[in-house]
Amino acid sequence: MSTITATIPAADIERRSAVVAAVRDASAVAQRNLIAYRRVPQLLVFSTIQPVVFVLMFRYVFGGAISVPGFSYVDFLMPGIFIQTVVFGAMGTAVGLATDVKSGLLERFRALPMARSAVLAGRTLADLCRNVFVVLLMTAIGFAVGFRVHTGPLGLLGALLLLLLFGYTMSWVFALLGLAVGDPETAQAAAFPVVAPLVFASSAFVPVNTMPGWMQVFANHQPVSITTSAARALVLGGDTASLVLQSIGWCAGILLVFAPLAVWRYRRAV
Amino acid sequence: MTDGAVSRAVRADAAVVAEGLRKRFKDTVALKGVDLRVEWGTIFALLGPNGAGKTTAIRILTTILSPDGGRAQVAGFDVVSEPAEVRYRIGLAGQAAAVDANLTGRENLRLIGRLAQLPGRLVAPRAVELLERFGLQDAADRPVRTYSGGMRRRLDVAAALVQRPPILFLDEPTTGLDPQSRNDLWTTIRELVAQGTSVVLTTQYLEEADRLAGRVAVVDRGLVIAEGTPAELKSRMGSTVIELGLGDEERAIRSVELLSRLDRAQPERDASMVRLTSHDGPRLLAEVLRALDAEGLAPVTISVREPSLDDVFLALTGHHAEGAIEAADTRPTQAAS
DSSP states (O other), rough: OOOOOOOOOOOOOOOOHHHHHHHHHHHHHHHHHHHHHHHHHHHHHHHHHHHHHHHHHHIIIGGGGGTTTSSSSHHHHHHHHHHHHHHHHOOOOOOOOHHHHHHHHHHHHTSSOOOTHHHHHHHHHHHHHHHHHHHHHHHHHHHHHOOOSSSSSHHHHHHHHHHHHHHHHHHHHHHHHHHHHHHHHHHHHHHHHHHHHHHSSSTTOOOOGOOOOOHHEEEEESSSHHHHHHHHHHHSSSHHHHHHHHHHHEEEEEEEEHHHHHHHHHHHOO | OOOHHTTTTTOEEESSSEEEEEEOSSOEEEEEEEEEEEEETOOEEEOOOOTHHHHHHHHHHTSEEEOOOEEEEEEETTTTTHHHHHHHHHEOOOOOOOOOOTTTTHHHHHHHHHHTOOOHHHHHHHHHHHHHTTTTTTGSSGGGGGGHHHHHHHHHHHHHHHTOEEEEEEEEETTTOOOHHHHHHHHHHHHHTTTTTEEEEEOOOOHHHHHHHHHHEEETTTEEEEEEEEEHHHHOOOSEEEEEEEEEEHHHHHHHHHHHHHHTTOEEETEEEEEEEEEEEEHHHHHHHHHHHHHTTTOOOEEEOOOOOHHHHHHHHSOOOOHHHHHHHEEEEEEEE
């Protein structure tokens, strides 16, 4: 090895362990992303207005025409609205990351001595915080339009936690998409065809048995339906354990596939 | 020396050493085997037109891209096998002003400070120091989306300095800056070097390389086609370019024949234009005009200027620098809004 012949400017870098650095860096990135929600309120407003419009539309316009056995439609509807909120919210992860690719910010991050996981962890964490806010808001709106929990507060809490887990899981799917397309408008356009069939060909808004047979096969087994049914069981009662386990299984499976893919894509994104 | 200083010790006698760097993208070969050596405490310029491979070289040296072949050490650490060590020792301001438009200037610098692993107590004061240094203190708490292009660029360079890196990479740092901001940035870069920083920058402007850099590598189509001090490069082609418009090709051809007989003049013709380069421009111009006038070939237009990147390319390669003419022409109007 060559001799040290250079003098370098006073150094003031702290060496941190990998775990400490990963947590600190992810929280720095998450804070940065949350500032954007505060400073550009339309980001939050638009992701909130849409589900509110859906609540009002389905509750007062379509609701009368949709009959669900055993419950009032509003009780059936609200878990579906929650899942729509978190899944559509996950599209924000794609748009946010694509914006950072385009602006060159990710390039800067990749030349910094920060944890490689921090950009994705921070982004998805910030979007989880956003989802907490939006889901709580939607719960309040649900109560205002007549939604009632049949089980109890723990059931509601469990349902909300499960929905937030599912939203977090979907954030990783859309993280991969956002990094891959690298342009916010394209990300938005590319995410919608992924989201729409998952949310609408599901048990979120209408009972699956009203759909054609071939679609029922998909609609009964896809993760949005499973999670909606699990959340519904948690707030309305019924066979809970099996559905919740299936939903958590879906989340674990999706995370195991998409989180490594997203990290891989981040490492080679320019 | 603090513990931190020890942890950033360097173990090389040169800031950057690259050997045979190669990189290919799907349909283009960006680098075909680039060798570079940047001495500590100097400014090294990669000079070339758009698409020459400058940015690819910077991305490899800053660990953003992996090379397909060759190797590079920055501060003595291999960019492929020890990227984390390299990242502790570099600052990068890329071509895009890579700052978060929704954050304020202060928030951007604090974010980068935290991610650069500054100790917590230094994050805020360092941001203040840089905002002052770059004349952004009045805009410190405004979101960056309200900044002008020049302010964004200054913030971008400030962000590259947050961790006081021993080696600074600047990819076209003055592109899009008005002349005043450009001069300010040049002054800042010189100050940094006076304090011991080593700088690698890319530029499309010979003038910039000439004013700033100790050494210049001219890059063309993924290869370094010439390397040396600015004086050495300029001595290859003369320090003044004289261009004469003769009105039509026939007169231009006759002028070239006539001027070829003059001592020291090596005229080149491009349609009705005749171009001469010289180390002694004023005297040559006088001789040329006398000779032409005596034969009734007085030019219709005359321009005398410093050589541009395109002239370097013509001298070195015999072809024009793709994109360079346009870039040079549009420069004054690129001044930031």
